[in-house]
Amino acid sequence: MSGTTKGSRNNVVCETLRETKHAGVWTAMRRIAASVVAAAASLTMLAACSMPGKIGGGSTADPGKTQSFTPAKGKAEATLSIASGSENKEVADAIQKAVDDSGVAVTMHYMGSLDIMSALEHGGDDYDAVWPASSMWISMGDTKHIVKDATSTSTTPIVFGITESKAKQLGWANADGTTKPVKTADILDAVSQGRLTFSMTSATQSNSGASAYLAFMTALTGRDEPLSAADLNDTQLTDQVTKLLKGVDRSSGSSDWLKDMVVANPNRFNAMVNYESLVIQANKTLTDEGHDPLLVVYPADGIAVSDSPLGYVDRGQNLDAAFGKFQQALASKDAKLLFERAGRRTGLGGALAYASDGQVKQSFRADWGINTGADALKTIALPSASVINQALDVYQTKLRKPSYTIWVVDYSGSMSGSGKDGVVGGLKAALDPAQAKQSHIDPADGDVNILIPFSSSAETPTRVKGTSTGELLSRAENTDATGGTNIYDGLLSALDQLPEDTSDYTTAIVLMTDGQSDDGDKSYFTQEYRSRGKDVPVFSIMFGDADPDQLNELAKLSNAKVFDGRDGDLASVFRQVKGFN
Numbered sequence: 001m002s003g004t005t006k007g008s009r010n011n012v013v014c015e016t017l018r019e020t021k022h023a024g025v026w027t028a029m030r031r032i033a034a035s036v037v038a039a040a041a042s043l044t045m046l047a048a049c050s051m052p053g054k055i056g057g058g059s060t061a062d063p064g065k066t067q068s069f070t071p072a073k074g075k076a077e078a079t080l081s082i083a084s085g086s087e088n089k090e091v092a093d094a095i096q097k098a099v100d101d102s103g104v105a106v107t108m109h110y111m112g113s114l115d116i117m118s119a120l121e122h123g124g125d126d127y128d129a130v131w132p133a134s135s136m137w138i139s140m141g142d143t144k145h146i147v148k149d150a151t152s153t154s155t156t157p158i159v160f161g162i163t164e165s166k167a168k169q170l171g172w173a174n175a176d177g178t179t180k181p182v183k184t185a186d187i188l189d190a191v192s193q194g195r196l197t198f199s200m201t202s203a204t205q206s207n208s209g210a211s212a213y214l215a216f217m218t219a220l221t222g223r224d225e226p227l228s229a230a231d232l233n234d235t236q237l238t239d240q241v242t243k244l245l246k247g248v249d250r251s252s253g254s255s256d257w258l259k260d261m262v263v264a265n266p267n268r269f270n271a272m273v274n275y276e277s278l279v280i281q282a283n284k285t286l287t288d289e290g291h292d293p294l295l296v297v298y299p300a301d302g303i304a305v306s307d308s309p310l311g312y313v314d315r316g317q318n319l320d321a322a323f324g325k326f327q328q329a330l331a332s333k334d335a336k337l338l339f340e341r342a343g344r345r346t347g348l349g350g351a352l353a354y355a356s357d358g359q360v361k362q363s364f365r366a367d368w369g370i371n372t373g374a375d376a377l378k379t380i381a382l383p384s385a386s387v388i389n390q391a392l393d394v395y396q397t398k399l400r401k402p403s404y405t406i407w408v409v410d411y412s413g414s415m416s417g418s419g420k421d422g423v424v425g426g427l428k429a430a431l432d433p434a435q436a437k438q439s440h441i442d443p444a445d446g447d448v449n450i451l452i453p454f455s456s457s458a459e460t461p462t463r464v465k466g467t468s469t470g471e472l473l474s475r476a477e478n479t480d481a482t483g484g485t486n487i488y489d490g491l492l493s494a495l496d497q498l499p500e501d502t503s504d505y506t507t508a509i510v511l512m513t514d515g516q517s518d519d520g521d522k523s524y525f526t527q528e529y530r531s532r533g534k535d536v537p538v539f540s541i542m543f544g545d546a547d548p549d550q551l552n553e554l555a556k557l558s559n560a561k562v563f564d565g566r567d568g569d570l571a572s573v574f575r576q577v578k579g580f581n
Contacts, residue, residue: 076105078322094338098329117141133207150311154344161279161294177367181300191247198271204440205579211304219302253579280343295369402446404505426574454490455483488521514544
């Protein structure tokens, strides 16, 4: 919407309908199947012109980025700012208990593992502590040696959570729900035969994805030793891993969001790779809502285990004493009990310290395929930091399923100036090979990126393949920002650009808008999206005066997510979105 306040938008839309007959509606009318829908939408908008009202409002797009904990009694003696993996949202009770007992408040900043590693590389930024899912992110990021007293808080293996019907169909589960030993080669065979697809986080953005990927590759070497640099050049091994990763039907930059996606769509997703603790949390919700649980399958020849270390970031801020109190309280028996009730293991070697507790029993249920014996966790040995970095580069540039991303970008008048500059900078951060490489999201030879600028209507798409993204970036920079906002015409154009077989790619539509779109083409887009049956996520980046409610509708329709770019750091948000694709 060009240069208007929310309060004036109804009038602007009405004038557009009266004087120009609204390009989006006429675009839809030109689509024969939608002529009646589009005309009805126009009449509805015209009828509303005599009753101007508020447009917008609603909840924020991503309220889960931060979470604050304060002592239940008394004033906090200090507050710690902690860079944390998203999976720690699930142990909020244990965190609150430690805050109450220590008298130290904490603010959790939830982010991807790569972001935590990057913060350490930059000297810790403004964080007082880091709490990633795995020690390897501290090892790789703490080049300045500022992390002190890092200690494991709990452990949880990265497993397959598979619907009971699928697990039994594959022969991996017994009638009572207990699961059988399954080797990585068995998983590869099931994927190659088209019998299994699964959702998984990106190996370059999230610990669960990185750990699973390293475990897959290590197991497929057939050796009980860490990966080496030579393994990454073994074409037989990399071909096997490529075939296995073709089974990924949805990617994510967050383990917790991946869990939420599967829970929200139990009839759509039949398998995910995630932490055992998050499969447990998913099962609690699924069973409460009357759905079948996921059965836990442990790769028998190599499994990665998250050790969830909490460490102090020494930037000279003199909060080490407060950190020590909080860390000690988090290691108490009461806090550990709360960890286990949430599905984390706190005993030696991955055992349970409180196996007799009733609520712990309800988390670690054998009929969910969960095995609490040490024999279930054949842990892989992690390679050196340099080999991990090389392995992640190989994943991003050669082994992962190619991505197919359609960028539907708002070029309405209100985007002129800083808004357009932010979009161009964001696209460069995500697609320029040199910039993207810094965030491990660099494009690969098989990737496809399409730019569809839109304002009052969608413009002609620009399509590029592989690492040569210059034409697309040049188009982004040279397109003028003018006109109104019709997100649905842009999205309709995106549907026409989808590949015939979306399973060949990790496919996504990314919408970026700073305004409110009228609903002239909404019904037709919804109808077209559902009728085509592609099930492609529509991720949205909210900027300026964009309406969260409108974008959340798209996310719900397509099993996707809304990203909040209203703080102005669009480059960071574009990078984050690319991590989901």
